[in-house]
Amino acid sequence: MNVANNGKQSKLKRTLNKLLHARELTSIIFLVLMFAVVGIINSNFLSVSNLTLSLNSSVVYTIVAIGIALVIITGEIDVSVGATLGMAASISATMVRDGSPTWLAFSAAILVGALIGLINGIGVSILKVPSIIMTLGVNSIVRGLIYVYTDGKWVENLPFDFKTISQSKLPGTGITLIYFSVIVIAIIVHLFLNRTQRGKYFAAVGDNEGGATLLGIPVNATRLSAYVICGVFSAIGGVLYASRVGFVTPISGNGYEMKVIAACVLGGVSMAGGVGTVIGASIGSLIMASISRVLVFIGLSSDYDNTITGCLLIIIVVFDAVMQRRNAVTARHERLRARTGNVNLGGIK
């Protein structure tokens, strides 16, 4: 914003344009604004302990959002993440409760997540079932299997060691170790998507499937891997969920798919595919996780949680669409003006 004070109109305009173009920045500004407004109303909200708590409580959303963002970037959708999360949570929790070491439970959960992702991926990319239908079906199947596996009972009495995994803090700060690792994962995935050839396939497939095919990009394999990664991340989210909450019910993770998709959208990931970053998705998850805390601090009942979420989602998305359309129109006008200018000059040629 320092640039704005220089007074140069064109520079200001360009900076503003850039700001509006960087989709995560919109959500960052929004996040800061939300925290600032709530901080003015109730200064306790901006205390360090509360801020770190907000960060820490968004960890499950964040890891799942990273996974689903990959799928959304390839232009597909995965509504089975909630069920995958619940399944992984149930499996890891029962294994740990029955005495297995944590690493074994963790790998079992990841394996199951990868398997569910693989099934989704095969259905979508090879059998060509529309992704919403495929994952919807898998969602209900896995939901049912959770009941079969847990017999409809709660998994409780998890060992203390397992629960402390999510509580151990990074030395010197209030941030938990797992949140830190999730952020590291987000950065790694971000670099993978933006700096490696294979990573760029994801956006290419989502942006223009036909073009990607013509360029020789393995479209099916890319989609398949997106689903598998999404399954794995949802499974990790499930283990973290079990460790954080301390018990698992058969309906654990219900509705997570919608919340996580909302988080992605809030973070600027376009549902049309090809546009968006996992960093944006992480910020969106932070917004999603903060809303209920914000309500508490403003002094509203948490009944308003869904209303606010819905309003936010609609406002951000509509604002984004209107801005994009305006940008497109200005760009077209500029192009047109440039072209007609050329025609005038072109007479000499």
Next chain:
Amino acid sequence: MKRNIKKLIFRWEFALALILLLEIIVFGRLNPRFLKPRVLFGSINDFVSICIISLFVTFVLITGGMDIQAGSIVGLTSISIGVLWNDFGVNIWVACILGLLIGALSGAFSGFLIAFTDVQPMVVTLGGSFLYSGLAMVVSNLSEVEAYKGISGFPQAFLAITKGRINGIIPFQFLMFVALSFLAYFLLHRTKYGRKIFLCGVNRKAAEYCGIHTRKVVMSTYMLSGMSAALAGIILTSYLGTAKTDLGKELTMPIITAVVLGGTSNLGGKGTILGTALASLVIGILRFGLSMSGVNTQYLDIPVGALLIVSVAIRSVSSNDRLVSFIKHRFKRSYQKT
């Protein structure tokens, strides 16, 4: 080409009818009580809301849209009727009409955003599902009654609309479903408006150039699905005798399942009311029959999900144009040789 498509669609609905028949026979074998007309027809009480809403969500999907907010509109309507009647002293029938209006408005709001801002329908209706379920909570807070209890004690006349049976066998809900199916069929397949909906789904730009107000058409489909959700909310409230915020919470997935299983393409431009109606019955009867044969209710999601995936996978593999034309080509050539 056109005849081929027509044939394919016909075949799919034929297959659905066969599945339905098979279900009835199999479940009848497993449990003879299932075949009693009173039980068989009465089963629709459990899933009539899915049937009604999916009829009109079909419209939305044909325009190339997606509607995942219908479930939350059911809850919003239900609690609104309850609060209007209980705390504001509004006549129950007036409350029902206001409920329908609320449903239409909710649908129109999302439809407006979808049609006029070009945001993806899935995103707007996702926001809508949060918004309307949240509003339902807000509305329930207006009432003196605790939200989790739900509002009950409605007048007998209101409760009676879903309790009646013709000849003691066919429940009113079934008649409502049939009547609405005819209405939807007429709207979609027999009117100009229906043709416009199809054209919007096939090629929105072409429709625009033909002088169709595609935005209005798209918006109206969401309004219709909102109204059908409101109607389902009224029926559910009357049937259960309680107005609650979370009545339609679990409906979203079955509705989409029914519409897609009925042969409607989620890319738009393809679909029939008959298919949706049959598919919603197939799903409903499957769940009902399995639970009557002693399967735990919580396991019922597994066969429904499997049915959805398998049927769509088979259809997508068999309607793969390249594959079909390849086979045809081969067949033609060998035929010509002999």
